[in-house]
Amino acid sequence: MILPVTARKLLQPVLEEAQSWASPGVTVDCAQIAHGPESIESDYDEAVATPGILTAVSQAVEDGVEGVFISCFAEPAVHAAREIAPFPVFGGFQPSVHAALGMADRIGILSILPDVVPGLDRKIAAYGLSQRIVDVGVIDMPVLDVDQHDLLLDRLEHVATDQIARVRAEAFVLGCTGMLGVASGLQQRLRPTFGEIPVVDPTGAAILALETAVRLGIRPSARAYHPPRPKQRT
Numbered sequence: 022m023i024l025p026v027t028a029r030k031l032l033q034p035v036l037e038e039a040q041s042w043a044s045p046g047v048t049v050d051c052a053q054i055a056h057g058p059e060s061i062e063s064d065y066d067e068a069v070a071t072p073g074i075l076t077a078v079s080q081a082v083e084d085g086v087e088g089v090f091i092s093c094f095a096e097p098a099v100h101a102a103r104e105i106a107p108f109p110v111f112g113g114f115q116p117s118v119h120a121a122l123g124m125a126d127r128i129g130i131l132s133i134l135p136d137v138v139p140g141l142d143r144k145i146a147a148y149g150l151s152q153r154i155v156d157v158g159v160i161d162m163p164v165l166d167v168d169q170h171d172l173l174l175d176r177l178e179h180v181a182t183d184q185i186a187r188v189r190a191e192a193f194v195l196g197c198t199g200m201l202g203v204a205s206g207l208q209q210r211l212r213p214t215f216g217e218i219p220v221v222d223p224t225g226a227a228i229l230a231l232e233t234a235v236r237l238g239i240r241p242s243a244r245a246y247h248p249p250r251p252k253q254r255t
Contacts, residue, residue, distance in 0.1 A: 022090045023077045024053040025070040025097050026060050028165060031199060035092055035224070038201045042228040049228065050086075052077045060164035060199075062133065064140050067097035074098040078106055088231035092198045094132075094223050095140060103241040104249055109234035110241065113198045113223030114144060116230035122153060124219040125191035129184040130157045131177050132196030133164060141196070155188040157196070167199045174203055178210045185215060192219040198227075 022039050024032055036051040043049050054073030058066040074091060075098055081089050088109045091099055096112025103110050121128045132141060138157050145154050160176035167173050177200075184190035195204060204222040211218045234240070 022049055022051045022092050023074055023081075024051055025057065025074050025091055025093050026164075027054060027057055028059040029053075030165070030168075031060075034168070034201055035198065038224050039090065039092070039228055042222075042225040044232055047232060051092075052080065061093050061095055061097060062136050062164060067093075067095055067140075071098045071101070075101060075105070078102045078110070082106055082108075087235050090224075090227045090231055092224065092227075094196050094198055095137065096144070100246070103246040106241070108240055109231055111227045111230055113227055115148075116226035117194045117221045117223040118148075118150065118154065119230075120226045121192045121194050121219060121221045124221075126153065127155045127189055127191045128153055129181065129188065129190035129193045130154060130196045131180055131184075131193055131200075132157055132159050133162055133167065135159050135161075137196075155190055156184050158184050164197060164199050167197060168201070170203060170206075173200060174206050174210065177203065177207050181207065181211060181218075181220075182214075185211075185218075192221070194221045195223055198223050 024035060032051065032053050039049045054070060054077060057070040057073045061067055061070060078089060089106060091097060091112045094113035096114045099110055099112045130141065138159065141157050145151055158180040160180055162173065162176060181193055204220045207220045208218060
C-alpha cells in the first residue's frame with residue numbers, strides 16, 4: 022500500500038485498516054511518500070503527489086510485491102503506475118464503485134469537500150458511469166478531520182439520507198480512504214428507515230480486488246497500458 026500524502030498521523034490507522042481486510046496469509050506493507058501534500062483534496066494535490074507515488078511504485082517493483090493499492094479515492098497516478106508495474110494497481114475509486122454497481126443501480130458517492138467534486142465528476146464521465154452514479158455528496162470535512170468518527174457518521178448519515186430522498190440513491194461508496202471503520206456503522210444507521218442499503222469501504226474493496234486479481238492471475242492490459250519508451254528523463 023502506498024500512502025500518497027505526508028501527514029504522519031494517517032500512516033498507522035490506514036495500514037491497520039488495510040491489514041484488517043487482508044485474507045489470512047496476505048501481507049500488507051505500507052510506504053508513505055516523503056515529499057508531497059499532507060492530504061489530497063484537489064487535482065493540484067494529486068499532481069504534487071505523483072512523483073513520490075511513482076518512486077514508491079518503482080521500489081515496489083524492485084521488492085517483488087504482487088499488487089499495489091494507492092490509498093486515495095481520487096486514484097492519483099494509478100494509470101501511470103500501471104504502465105510501469107507488472108502487477109495489479111488500484112486506487113480507491115474503481116474497486117469500490119464496481120462493488121457497489123453489483124448491489125444496486127443508482128450509486129451515491131459520499132465525499133469530503135466541494136473542492137473534490139469537479140474532479141470526481143470528470144472521473145465519472147471518463148469511466149462512462151454518469152448514468153449509474155447519480156450524485157456526489159459532500160460532508161464538508163477535510164481529510165485530516167475525518168478521524169472524528171462520531172461527527173463523520175452524523176454527516177455521512179445526513180448526506181446519504183438526502184441522496185436517497187433527492188436522487189433515489191440505492192447504495193453508497195465512501196469517497197475517501199481516510200473514512201476508516203465507518204461503512205458498517207452507516208449501514209446500521211440507515212437500516213431502520215430504509216432497509217438494507219449497501220455502503221462500500223474503498224480500502225476494503227481495493228485490498229480484496231487486489232487479492233482477486235492476483236488469484237485470477239491477471240494484471241493491467243498491455244494494450245491499455247504501454248510501458249514507457251526508453252528515453253532520458255531528468
